[in-house]
Amino acid sequence: MNQGSRSTRSRTSNKRLSTIAIVARLGVMGVVVTLLGLAGYLLYRSLTASGDPTAVAFDLQVSAGLNPLEAASLRAYLQSNNDRLYTPASSETIQTVFEVEPGQTAAGIAADLRGAGLITDETLFINYLRYYGLDRQLEAGVYALSPSMTIPDIAVTLTDAGLQQVSVRITEGWRREQTADWIDGQATIPFSGADYMAATGAQGPAAVLLVEAGVLPPGLSAEGFLFPDTYSLDLNATAEDLAVRMAQNFLTRVTPEMRADAAAGGFGLYEAVTLASIVEREAVVPDERGLIASVYLNRLAADMLLQADPTVQYAQGLQNGSWWNLNLTQADYTAVDSPYNTYLYEGLPPGPIASPGFASIEAVIYPAESPYFFFRATCDDSGRHNFAVTFDEHLANACP
Template sequence: MKETILERQRRRVQESTRWESLRDPQVLLMQLIRAGFLVLVVGVLWSVWSVADAHLSEQFLAVERQSEALIDPNAGEDALTPENIEKRILAFNLRLREEELAQPAGTDPRPRPFTINPGEPARWVAARLAAEGFIADADLFNLYLRVTGLDRRIEAGNFMLAETMTIPEIAEALQEARFEEVLVTIPEGFRAEETAERLAENFVIDTERFLTAVRQPRSLTIFDNYDFLQGLPEGASLEGFLFPDTYRFPVNAASPELVIQAFLDNFDAKVGAQGLIGGGSGLSGRDLITLASIVEREAVQADERPLIASVYVNRLNGRCAAEVGGNYLQADPTVQYARGTVGNWWWKPQSIEEYSQVRSPYNTYLNPGLPPGPIASPGLSAIEATRNPAQTNYCFFLATGDDGRHVFATTLAEHERNLSIYGYNP
């Protein structure tokens, strides 16, 4: 009992001492400083979140916040709610990883198809994008979608994406699915690789799938449907037979055959097997298309195509052998074709002397006769001009620099004078 009374007295003394200490000005000042410091820390964190959110809204969304209505739909965005706190934390995290957003997942610029199924969650889309090599970090992609609000606007449908696209570019591309069909124009003089790139740019088919089929035409089930292809040598491609025109193709075509069939059907209708025989040039079949592809690349003005074709026919049949030193075509486009690479399909040398350094069967400066095959897709005008060229004795032609026109010569001496007249000789 005595111990209990003593314990109570001790507690009363301690409480009295504590309250007296709180009334001490120095102790009270320290407590106020601590409370003020806590408020300052909270204020700094809130300011950082606000700045990060404003920066990201401007940089990623690029949308001004404004309201013309009586009630602001954005009211309450700055309220200290769990949702707003989470949003600002996510925005701050994304701000720390901003540099990663500009880093593509790969180096291959060729577009490939990607499909989003109806109702597919954004996180599943991100996982598949990473699995197919379009993005390097699915979590970062999801974070970007959540902060920008784009996760609610991703569309189901077909898309064409490339490894060289950044996360913001891919996210933006997924906002608009492609139409089921698209119009594509293939100009005269395109080589197969350029046609493949044009198709890929319009989300029709992947370049490699298309080119693989073009280079292995006998593997196509439709190959036997076309008489004009039956004389194609083993190992030959469809170069030259992808008829230039404007086509309506399906987006993300199910197979290369579906696309190639449109080209071959058009060639069959416009030219066909009968259009490759019986002309005045003495050429037929694939040889006719080979020379026509060179004429297509050389001629700019339509009225000059029969004249340019006549020069090459004269060289092939030996009429110019004495002036040229053999039946060499010496056609610049054939060498340009041989040296062509991605991004520079028609190589241009600094001087004509560089042609002699290109070791290729397509180099018609070094190899007599026709090259191994067509170098591009000629149009109907070039094919007809080659089938029935003008009757001339010309062995040379030279670009004058005037609207793509050329000057023609019969002898080497005349040609050399033209070189001097038009400033080709120093």
């Protein structure tokens, strides 16, 4: 009996020890997991708080598909390469079109990015995607990217194809051909200069809209009525989209009241825009627009030739395909036989020679009052002009 009791007590004791050992091991494992989790959290906070401003800005979260060891390993890798993450491929800011194909893998995208000169390290890019789960959020589409973007910038951008637009700045004083040439030099604009010329020509949608609004005579291009401004376009936009927006912008900015005031001043809107386009090309200093407009209006009222240099430059361009020859010779003033040459032909040219900005249009509709009939550039390269009432005064203003 005593021996059996001792044997039973021994087995019970061993079971208790085994249970304690299991509990202890589980406790140790729990502590280890807790410590690993805490370490991972601290590493994550360190990365997002100080080393990865993109993660903070876009509230990026560590991928739930990573196990703790994978997450810790990627965190350490990204931290050790933090400087390279935020060093762009180059300082070049010109955007280029980059397309992600449907079903394309992260590795395939990384290879294409490197081939396009947009990143320098495919592995770093892929690991950044994996860490934040962005590799499963990449969207097929067309994007505007530049080599000056960092890996985090590019990674986040490629997750939303719907936000992609290109900014198009149409400058005051440009003629249609000049804008078309500029478009051909922009990699992110999804249409050609020839497309733009067609869309803004006499048969294009911009001219049709302006004719219907009663501001453009039928059969003419939209030159002068393509309002210079900055336009945001989708990357699949057409030249027709831009042309119509420019014409609509003109109709919005140049109000019906302004059109009525132009008519009350003896001008139709088409004539006012034509003169405004000359003022736009002549004026360098904004506060001189009104005076320059007054000179031309005074000359028109006195039946004098306008003798505006920009009209000669425009006429030259129509003949030789260039524009804005700023070094006209004395012979040029009479060599170009064109109704646009206001040294040879009286009155206004047949139409606008460029796209005037709002300030130049306003300067013609609401001109300054002045006694001046002449102006010429000052001799200090300031862009300003000396104004004169008589031709003798004008000659006296010549530079030595």
